[in-house]
Amino acid sequence: MNVPAASVSARRAPGPPGRWGLRNLAGFARDQLGLLRGIADEYGDVARVELLGTSYYLVSHPDDVEAVLVKHARIMLRDSHSVILERALGKGLLTSDGELWKRQRKLMAQAFVPRRIQSYGAAMARVTAAGLAPWRDRAVINLHQEMSRLTMEVVADVLFGSGLAPADVEQVRESMETVNEFFANSPEAITMLPAWVPTPRNRRVTAAVGRLDELIYRIIARRRAGEAREDLLGTLLAARDDDGARMGDRQLRDEAMTLFLAGHETTALTLAHTLYLLSTHPEVERRLHAELAAVVGDRLPTSDDVRALPYAERVIKESMRLYPPAWTTGREAAEDVDVGGYRIPKGAQILTSQWVVHHDPRWFPNPEGFDPDRWAGERAKEIPRYAYFPFGGGPRVCIGNHFATLEATLMLATIVGRWRLDLLPGQRLTFKPSVTLRQAGDGLRVQLSARRAG
Numbered sequence: 001m002n003v004p005a006a007s008v009s010a011r012r013a014p015g016p017p018g019r020w021g022l023r024n025l026a027g028f029a030r031d032q033l034g035l036l037r038g039i040a041d042e043y044g045d046v047a048r049v050e051l052l053g054t055s056y057y058l059v060s061h062p063d064d065v066e067a068v069l070v071k072h073a074r075i076m077l078r079d080s081h082s083v084i085l086e087r088a089l090g091k092g093l094l095t096s097d098g099e100l101w102k103r104q105r106k107l108m109a110q111a112f113v114p115r116r117i118q119s120y121g122a123a124m125a126r127v128t129a130a131g132l133a134p135w136r137d138r139a140v141i142n143l144h145q146e147m148s149r150l151t152m153e154v155v156a157d158v159l160f161g162s163g164l165a166p167a168d169v170e171q172v173r174e175s176m177e178t179v180n181e182f183f184a185n186s187p188e189a190i191t192m193l194p195a196w197v198p199t200p201r202n203r204r205v206t207a208a209v210g211r212l213d214e215l216i217y218r219i220i221a222r223r224r225a226g227e228a229r230e231d232l233l234g235t236l237l238a239a240r241d242d243d244g245a246r247m248g249d250r251q252l253r254d255e256a257m258t259l260f261l262a263g264h265e266t267t268a269l270t271l272a273h274t275l276y277l278l279s280t281h282p283e284v285e286r287r288l289h290a291e292l293a294a295v296v297g298d299r300l301p302t303s304d305d306v307r308a309l310p311y312a313e314r315v316i317k318e319s320m321r322l323y324p325p326a327w328t329t330g331r332e333a334a335e336d337v338d339v340g341g342y343r344i345p346k347g348a349q350i351l352t353s354q355w356v357v358h359h360d361p362r363w364f365p366n367p368e369g370f371d372p373d374r375w376a377g378e379r380a381k382e383i384p385r386y387a388y389f390p391f392g393g394g395p396r397v398c399i400g401n402h403f404a405t406l407e408a409t410l411m412l413a414t415i416v417g418r419w420r421l422d423l424l425p426g427q428r429l430t431f432k433p434s435v436t437l438r439q440a441g442d443g444l445r446v447q448l449s450a451r452r453a454g
C-alpha cells in the first residue's frame with residue numbers, strides 16, 4: 001500500500017495573480033531579492049508564485065523551512081534549475097539525487113570528518129598569508145577580485161596539494177571565472193539552452209570546462225601512478241564505500257569540480273561581505289582586531305585558535321545572516337506535501353530563501369543592522385532554529401560547512417591581523433544575485449593600510 005508521507009491539506013497557498021507569471025518575471029529580472037521579500041511580506045509564510053508556467057512555493061517560516069529541508073527530506077528532490085550546473089559539475093554531490101547521491105555523500109563525508117578538516121587549517125592560513133604578499137600600504141584593491149583570488153588559491157591547495165604549478169592555478173582561475181559568469185548572468189543558463197547550440201558563450205564555457213577536465217584528469221592520473229599526498233583529493237582517492245569500492249575517474253572529476261565550484265565563490269563572498277562590513281563599522285573592526293592581537297599576535301592563526309576567537313565567529317555569523325552567500329535553497333516535491341497548512345503539489349518547486357528569512361524582523365530585530373552581539377548569550381537563544389540557515393539543512397546540508405567556517409575564520413584572522421581595509425568614498429554594496437549572492441558591478445574598491453610588516 002502506498003502510504004502518503006504527510007497528511008495533505010486541501011488549502012491552496014495565496015500568491016500574486018497571473019497564471020503565466022509574466023509580471024513576476026519582469027519583477028524577478030528587475031530585483032529578485034526585493035520581489036521575494038515583497039511576496040513573503042504580502043502573502044505570508046507559504047506563498048505561491050507562478051513563473052513562466054511553473055509553480056514555485058516560497059516558504060518563509062523557520063518551522064516550515066525545517067519541514068522542507070529536514071522533516072520531508074525523503075520526498076524532496078533537488079530543484080529543477082540545478083540541472084544546468086551539470087554542464088560543469090556532471091553528476092557530483094550537488095547535482096545528483098537518489099542512490100548515487102547517497103553513496104557519494106557517504107564517500108565524500110570521509111574527507112570532511114573533524115580531524116581532517118582541522119588538518120587543512122595550516123594550509124588555509126599559510127596560503128592566505130602568501131597570497132597577501134603583493135599587497136602594498138596605501139594601495140587600492142578590488143575587494144571581490146582579491147577575495148576570489150585568495151579563496152581560489154586556498155581551495156586549490158587544500159584540494160590538490162601544493163603540487164599545483166602557479167600557471168595551473170592561473171588557468172583554473174580563468175576557466176572557473178568563465179564557468180561562474182556563465183551560471184551567473186547568461187541567457188543560456190537561465191533558459192537552460194542545450195550545450196550543443198553553438199552560441200559564443202556556450203562555446204566558451206564548453207572550452208573552459210574542457211581545460212579544467214584536462215587538468216583534473218592529469219592530476220588524478222599522477223596520483224593513481226603513485227604520487228601520494230595528504231590533501232582532500234588524496235582522501236577521496238582512498239575513500240571506499242560499504243562494498244569496498246572506490247570512485248572511478250569520472251566520478252572523482254565530478255566531485256573535485258563540485259568542491260571547487262561550491263567551495264570557492266561562497267567563501268570569497270563571505271570574506272568580501274565581512275571585510276566590507278568591518279570597513280563600515282569601525283567599532284566592530286577594532287574589537288575584532290583586539291581579539292586577534294590578544295589570541296594570535298604576530299604568528300599565523302591555527303585551527304586550535306578558532307575556539308578562542310568567539311568575536312570573530314559572531315562577526316562571520318552575522319555577516320552571513322545579513323548577506324547569505326547562498327541566498328536560496330530549492331527543492332522539488334516528489335509527492336504532494338503539506339507545509340505550514342498548505343498543499344504543495346508533486347512536481348512543484350519549493351524555495352526556501354535565506355535572504356528572506358534572515359531579514360525577517362520577527363526573528364531579527366533591526367534586521368538590516370550589523371550586530372554581531374545578537375549571537376551572544378541569551379539573545380542568541382531567542383533565535384529560532386532555521387531562522388538562520390546559511391548552509392541549508394537536513395541530509396543535504398552543505399558538506400563543507402565546518403570547512404568553510406574554519407576557512408573563513410582563518411583567512412579573516414590572517415587578513416585583519418595584517419591589514420586594515422578602508423572603503424573608498426562612494427562605494428556601496430549592491431547585488432545582482434545568481435546561484436550565489438553576487439555583487440552588482442565589478443567589485444568594491446578598498447584602500448589598504450598595513451598594520452605591521454607582513
Ligand code: HEM
Pocket residue numbers: 069093094095105258259262263264266267270324325326329330390391392393394395396397398399400401403404
Ligand atoms: C560560506 C561558504 C558556504 C556556503 C554559504 C555554502 C552553502 C551551501 C548550501 C546552502 C548548500 C545547499 C544545502 C541544501 O541544499 O540544503 C550547500 C551544498 C553543498 N556545499 Fe556548500 N557552502 C559553502 C562552502 C562550501 C565549501 C567550502 C564546500 C567544499 C569544500 C562546499 C561544498 C558543498 C557541497 C558538495 C554541497 C552539496 C551537498 C549535497 O547536496 O549533499 N560548500 N552549500
